Amino acid sequence: MSLIVQKYGGTSVATPEKVKHVAKRVIKTKEEGNQLVVVVSAPGDMTDDLIELASKITDSPPAREMDMLLATGEQQSIALLAMAIYAEGHEAISFTGPQAGVRTNSVHRKARIQSINPDKVKKALSKGKIVIVAGFQGATLDDDITTLSRGGSDTSAVALAAALKADVCEIYTDVEGVYTADPRIVKDVKRLDSISSEEMLEMASLGAKVLHTRAVEYAEKYDVPVHVRSTFSENPGTMVTKEVKDMEGAIIKGVTHDKDQAKISVYGVPDTPGMAYKIFKAVGDAEINVDVIVQNVGRDNKANISFTVSGTDLKEALAIVQSVGKNIGVEEITADNEIAKVSLVGVGMKSHSGVAARMFEALAEKKINIQMITTSEIKISCVIAKKDTEEAVRAIHSKFLG
Amino acid sequence: MSLIVQKYGGTSVATPEKVKHVAKRVIKTKEEGNQLVVVVSAPGDMTDDLIELASKITDSPPAREMDMLLATGEQQSIALLAMAIYAEGHEAISFTGPQAGVRTNSVHRKARIQSINPDKVKKALSKGKIVIVAGFQGATLDDDITTLSRGGSDTSAVALAAALKADVCEIYTDVEGVYTADPRIVKDVKRLDSISSEEMLEMASLGAKVLHTRAVEYAEKYDVPVHVRSTFSENPGTMVTKEVKDMEGAIIKGVTHDKDQAKISVYGVPDTPGMAYKIFKAVGDAEINVDVIVQNVGRDNKANISFTVSGTDLKEALAIVQSVGKNIGVEEITADNEIAKVSLVGVGMKSHSGVAARMFEALAEKKINIQMITTSEIKISCVIAKKDTEEAVRAIHSKFLG
Numbered sequence: 001m002s003l004i005v006q007k008y009g010g011t012s013v014a015t016p017e018k019v020k021h022v023a024k025r026v027i028k029t030k031e032e033g034n035q036l037v038v039v040v041s042a043p044g045d046m047t048d049d050l051i052e053l054a055s056k057i058t059d060s061p062p063a064r065e066m067d068m069l070l071a072t073g074e075q076q077s078i079a080l081l082a083m084a085i086y087a088e089g090h091e092a093i094s095f096t097g098p099q100a101g102v103r104t105n106s107v108h109r110k111a112r113i114q115s116i117n118p119d120k121v122k123k124a125l126s127k128g129k130i131v132i133v134a135g136f137q138g139a140t141l142d143d144d145i146t147t148l149s150r151g152g153s154d155t156s157a158v159a160l161a162a163a164l165k166a167d168v169c170e171i172y173t174d175v176e177g178v179y180t181a182d183p184r185i186v187k188d189v190k191r192l193d194s195i196s197s198e199e200m201l202e203m204a205s206l207g208a209k210v211l212h213t214r215a216v217e218y219a220e221k222y223d224v225p226v227h228v229r230s231t232f233s234e235n236p237g238t239m240v241t242k243e244v245k246d247m248e249g250a251i252i253k254g255v256t257h258d259k260d261q262a263k264i265s266v267y268g269v270p271d272t273p274g275m276a277y278k279i280f281k282a283v284g285d286a287e288i289n290v291d292v293i294v295q296n297v298g299r300d301n302k303a304n305i306s307f308t309v310s311g312t313d314l315k316e317a318l319a320i321v322q323s324v325g326k327n328i329g330v331e332e333i334t335a336d337n338e339i340a341k342v343s344l345v346g347v348g349m350k351s352h353s354g355v356a357a358r359m360f361e362a363l364a365e366k367k368i369n370i371q372m373i374t375t376s377e378i379k380i381s382c383v384i385a386k387k388d389t390e391e392a393v394r395a396i397h398s399k400f401l402g
Numbered sequence: 403m404s405l406i407v408q409k410y411g412g413t414s415v416a417t418p419e420k421v422k423h424v425a426k427r428v429i430k431t432k433e434e435g436n437q438l439v440v441v442v443s444a445p446g447d448m449t450d451d452l453i454e455l456a457s458k459i460t461d462s463p464p465a466r467e468m469d470m471l472l473a474t475g476e477q478q479s480i481a482l483l484a485m486a487i488y489a490e491g492h493e494a495i496s497f498t499g500p501q502a503g504v505r506t507n508s509v510h511r512k513a514r515i516q517s518i519n520p521d522k523v524k525k526a527l528s529k530g531k532i533v534i535v536a537g538f539q540g541a542t543l544d545d546d547i548t549t550l551s552r553g554g555s556d557t558s559a560v561a562l563a564a565a566l567k568a569d570v571c572e573i574y575t576d577v578e579g580v581y582t583a584d585p586r587i588v589k590d591v592k593r594l595d596s597i598s599s600e601e602m603l604e605m606a607s608l609g610a611k612v613l614h615t616r617a618v619e620y621a622e623k624y625d626v627p628v629h630v631r632s633t634f635s636e637n638p639g640t641m642v643t644k645e646v647k648d649m650e651g652a653i654i655k656g657v658t659h660d661k662d663q664a665k666i667s668v669y670g671v672p673d674t675p676g677m678a679y680k681i682f683k684a685v686g687d688a689e690i691n692v693d694v695i696v697q698n699v700g701r702d703n704k705a706n707i708s709f710t711v712s713g714t715d716l717k718e719a720l721a722i723v724q725s726v727g728k729n730i731g732v733e734e735i736t737a738d739n740e741i742a743k744v745s746l747v748g749v750g751m752k753s754h755s756g757v758a759a760r761m762f763e764a765l766a767e768k769k770i771n772i773q774m775i776t777t778s779e780i781k782i783s784c785v786i787a788k789k790d791t792e793e794a795v796r797a798i799h800s801k802f803l804g
Contacts, residue, residue, distance in 0.1 A: 016458035050478070056418035057482055058489035065488070068496050069481035072474035076452070079471035080459055086467070087460035094470050099545055143501055 002167040003125070004029060007039040007135065007157035011174050012231040013077045014044030016084075022231065023084035025172075026130060030090065035125050037164065039135040039157040040081055042073025047150075063108035067137075067147045071096070074134035074153070082132050092130040095120065097137030097145075101163075102156065104138035104146045110287045111146035112214075113138060113155065116163035133160060150312075154215035162222035169224050172231040173210050177238030178203060180254040181397045185390045188402060192253060194239045197226075199253050202345045202379045216240065252346040252355075255397045257389050259340045261291070262314035263371070264321055265306040268331025271297050275328055276305060282324045288313045292341065292374045292383055302331070306372060308383060311337050339371065340389040343381040344396060356380050362399040368392050404569040405527070406431060409441040409537065409559035413576050414633040415479045416446030418486075424633065425486035427574075428532060432492065437527050439566065441537040441559040442483055444475025449552075465510035469539075469549045473498070476536035476555070484534050494532040497522065499539030499547075503565075504558065506540035506548045512689045513548035514616075515540060515557065518565035535562060552714075556617035564624035571621070571628050575612050578632045579639035580605060582656040583799045587792045590804060594655060596641040599628075601655050604747045604781045618642065654748040654757075654802045659795050661742045661788055663693070664716035665773070666723055667708040670733025673699050677730055678707060684726045690715045694743065694776045694785055704733070708774060710785060713739050741773065742791040745783040746798060758782050764801040770794050 006026065013019050022040075030036050041047075050069050054061045061069075078094035085092035101117030124131045135153025138146050148155055154171055161169035178200065179189040195203070197220040204213045210228050219226045219240060229237030269275050276295065283290055293307040309317045318335050325333050344359050359380055363370060368391065372383035384392055408428065415421050424442075432438050443449075452471050456463045463471075480496035487494035503519035526533045537555025540548050550557055556573055563571035580602065581591040597605070599622040606615045612630050621628045621642060631639030671677050678697065685692055695709040711719045720737050727735050746761050761782055765772060770793065774785035786794055 016455065019459060053418065053478075054482065054485060057421060057485045060489075061485040062488050065481045065484045065496060068484070068498075069478055072477045075474050075477075076455075076471055079467045080456065082467045082470070083456060083459045083463040086464050087462075094467055096470075096547075145498075 001033055001035060003035045003037075003164060005037045005039065005157050005161040005164065005166045005169045006172060007153055007170065008041070008172045008231060009153065009174070010041040010044050010046070012172055013040055013081065016080070019043075019077075019080050019084045020087075023081060023088055025231070026081075026085060027088055027090050030130055037121060037125070037131045037133060037160060037166070038081065039133050039153055039160060040074060040077040041135050041153040042070075043077050043080075046073040046076070064144060067108045067111075067145050070147050071134070071137045071145045074136050078132045078134045085130055085132075090130060091128065092132055093124050094132040094134075095124075096134045097156065098139035098143070100133045100160070102138035102159070104140060104148070106140040106142070106144065106146065107287050108144075108146055110149045111138060111140075113148070113159045113218075116159055118160065118163045121160070121164065148214070151209070151212035152214070154212035155218055158215045158218040158222075158224050158226060161224045162218060166224070168227055169219070170227045170229060171211060171215075172229060174231060175210060176230040176233060176235055177228050178210055178240075178254070180401045181393055182257065185257070185393045186255070186397045189397070190401070192238050193236075194241055195253060196347060197240050197242060199345055199347055199378055200240045202343070202376070203254060203256055211240070252344060252400045254345050255342065255393050255401070256345060257340055257342045257393050259386055259389055260311045261308050261339050261341050261383065262311045262317075262335065262337035263306055263308050263339050263383065264314070264318060265304065265334045265336075266321060266325060266330050267302075267304050267333070268300075269303040269305055270329060271301050271303045275303065278328055279305065279321060279324050280307075282320050283309075283317055286316060286320055288317050288320075292372050292381065294372045294374070308339070308341070308372070338386045339383055340386040341381050341383050342389065342392045342396060343379050344400065345379045347378050358399055359396055362395040363392055366391050366395045368395075403435055403437060405437045405439075405566060407439045407441065407559050407563040407566065407568045407571045408574060409555055409572065410443070410574045410633060411555065411576070412443040412446050412448070414574055415442055415483060418482070421445075421479075421482050421486050422489075425483060425490055427633070428483075428487060429490055429492050432532055439523060439527070439533045439535060439562060439568070440483065441535050441555055441562060442476060442479040443537050443555040444472075445479050445482075448475040448478070466546060469510045469513075469547050472549050473536070473539045473547045476538050480534045480536045487532055487534075492532060493530065494534055495526050496534040496536075497526075498536045499558065500541035500545070502535045502562070504540035504561070506542060506550070508542040508544070508546065508548065509689050510546075510548055512551045513540060513542075515550070515561045515620075518561055520562065520565045523562070523566065550616070553611070553614035554616070556614035557620055560617045560620040560624075560626050560628060563626045564620060568626070571626050573613060573617075573628060573630045574633040575630060576633060577612060578635060578637055579630050580612055580642075580656070582803045583795055584659065587659070587795045588657070588799045591799070592803070594640050595638075596643055597655060598749060599642050599644060601747055601749055601780055602642045604745070604778070605656060605658055613642070654746060656747050657744065657795050657799045657803070658747060659742060659744045659791050661791055662713045663710050663741050663743050663785070664713045664719075664737060664739035665708055665710050665741050665785065666716070666720060667706065667736045667738070668723060668727060668732050669704075669706050669735070670702075671705040671707055672731060673703050673705045677705065680730055681707065681723060681726050682709075684722050685711070685719055688718060688722055690719050690722075694774050694783065696774045696776075710741070710743065710774070740788045741785055742788040743783050743785050744791065744794045744798060745781050746802065747781045749780050760801055761798055764797040765794055768793050768797045770797075
């Protein structure tokens with residue numbers, strides 16, 4: 001008997017019909033003789049609808065109250081899925097994140113899981129029940145409801161799998177696994193049978209929306225095998241594993257893009273030590289993730305610093321930078337959310353010379369201007385104009401994977 | 403400085419605009435120098451919408467999971483109201499029922515409050531915050547979410563007021579208080595300045611929907627002064643108090659009606675001891691409230707028993723009675739939900755002769771047939787055909803209060 005954690009996203013539980021479909025799929029796994037914990041997200045667009053609803057009350061809702069509001073989405077999903085399983089003659093029990101023992105820090109809307117006490121889940125499993133858990137949410141030690149960052153249900157699932165020492169964590173999505181690029185943009189994409197968690201981490205953080213970044217980090221840290229597969233077919237998907245199996249094979253795993261990017265540029269920063277620290281300390285304290293950072297010193301001995309954040313963080317990040325900028329005396333601050341990031345991902349890329357050059361060539365051939373460049377051991381990213389995203393992805397995919 | 407508990411119903415928080423209106427009203431009370439706890443219901447029709455949603459999944463959802471689903475309604479209200487108060491520059495904090503320390507028994511969908519630990523609410527009040535609490539919900543000792551029966555937010559408010567030893571519990575509604583009859587049916591109704599909790603109990607249980615029955619019971623038991631008033635005006639409403647002030651005045655307080663009634667008739671019950679017990683024990687065990695009970699013994703020494711339950715309980719009650727009926731051997735069981743109950747309420751009514759006769763006369767004059775009659779110290783109720791409800795209310799009101 002295996003212990004399996006399955007996670008179904010919002011599109012999989014968007015309507016009563018889809019909830020019933022998931023129930024059947026869950027029951028099938030159970031009937032194959034497995035113990036089963038199912039993590040679900042809020043139905044369809046509910047989270048967005050709730051954010052919209054809050055915006056009709058106020059422009060700047062307190063984060064604690066947003067979490068109180070948003071947590072109702074997953075709570076509805078778990079109740080409906082449990083009902084659908086009952087209707088098929090099986091026993092299920094639903095738990096909110098707090099009830100399932102998910103403890104987080106108190107950074108509302110971007111909380112991090114600190115511990116999971118799986119006693120309640122284990123007890124229900126031992127009674128033969130299918131356990132349904134609300135993803136995306138937890139509670140502080142003070143019992144305040146928190147939510148993880150967007151897409152956090154993946155993290156909930158992997159963290160639960162780790163706490164329960166599950167045999168596998170299956171992430172169900174509307175695609176059949178991890179592809180070499182977004183199938184909506186590139187026609188001849190290939191599905192990857194397996195990918196290392198390190199590569200997946202880059203793929204995830206670079207905008208391949210199949211798996212949430214922190215979920216991959218968690219999977220790597222606690223050695224949870226993750227299987228990304230489709231809600232709507234029985235085909236095998238992509239296994240995310242610790243080891244890289246095909247080191248000898250194609251080093252390029254895929255092309256990713258991320259349109260949820262915005263750039264803040266700070267011009268005329270005094271070129272004295274600690275300036276960058278002051279800016280990024282303030283941004284980091286607000287739990288805003290900074291992605292690409294580029295700094296140059298101009299002829300006037302003043303530095304220009306550009307960096308990217310997610311589009312949703314732009315407003316807050318800009319306010320922080322303007323406040324810090326005033327204190328340290330900068331010349332100008334600009335913001336641009338008409339940008340995107342395209343990236344090439346693959347282990348060992350750095351050791352193969354010429355990869356970066358070929359990527360820049362692919363963009364140059366399409367006359368796409370590169371605004372920022374950043375590289376790591378397993379990826380090369382370029383920030384470009386948002387309007388050029390699709391053409392850039394196709395050009396790079398065709399050059400390396402076509 | 404007074405401590406005030408205010409309760410706003412679903413219509414008061416149905417839209418973002420209405421939530422903002424409630425926020426202003428709440429802040430006004432706070433600025434008058436009071437400590438304030440606000441209990442809110444689910445917005446508008448949300449509870450009905452969720453029940454409808456569940457019905458698309460299954461005909462018989464498990465009660466625990468329905469509670470999990472329904473509790474999201476109030477949770478959305480409290481978050482939105484807290485945001486609206488913040489937007490006006492005041493500090494608020496929302497708590498779900500469980501967070502506010504509301505402990506109930508484990509009868510899902512009809513849970514009864516067993517205790518309230520108000521420490522968290524008190525702590526927030528002492529920090530000067532306006533505390534927003536989700537009505538209608540609580541948690542068992544096992545931390546399972548429960549809901550009280552429909553309209554239970556009134557009970558939540560009064561119970562919190564009792565636990566906090568509040569100076570008054572204000573129940574805000576869409577009418578200006580308690581009337582001598584339903585203003586939608588009778589034109590020349592009068593608003594009552596005050597009513598005894600005993601009378602209110604009859605008024606509430608008889609279908610005057612301004613205040614939930616258990617709320618009045620709670621108010622009487624714990625001596626909580628309750629003020630029923632309008633969300634949309636500043637006028638004083640009706641005070642529900644322990645003592646009756648105007649014993650000498652008009653003894654008739656009002657005419658009420660309840661269309662949410664259904665009748666089950668059991669014919670040919672063996673006239674031996676314990677038969678009625680068996681039937682009503684089984685119905686009671688399912689936490690179904692039985693209202694009017696009438697029993698006659700016919701010429702064949704078999705008894706006919708009729709009783710009423712709320713329309714929503716009919717299906718379940720009928721199934722129970724059919725099962726018991728099979729065991730004890732009855733001849734026929736029928737159900738009728740085309741009935742309604744009209745009642746005349748007032749303290750000391752029994753000591754004034756002729757009140758019942760005049761009520762029956764009012765109905766006879768309109769050729770309205772009386773199916774069942776029941777009386778208590780302070781009320782006379784008649785079960786009639788549902789279609790005659792409005793005419794009956796008008797006839798009785800005109801005879802006693804016109």
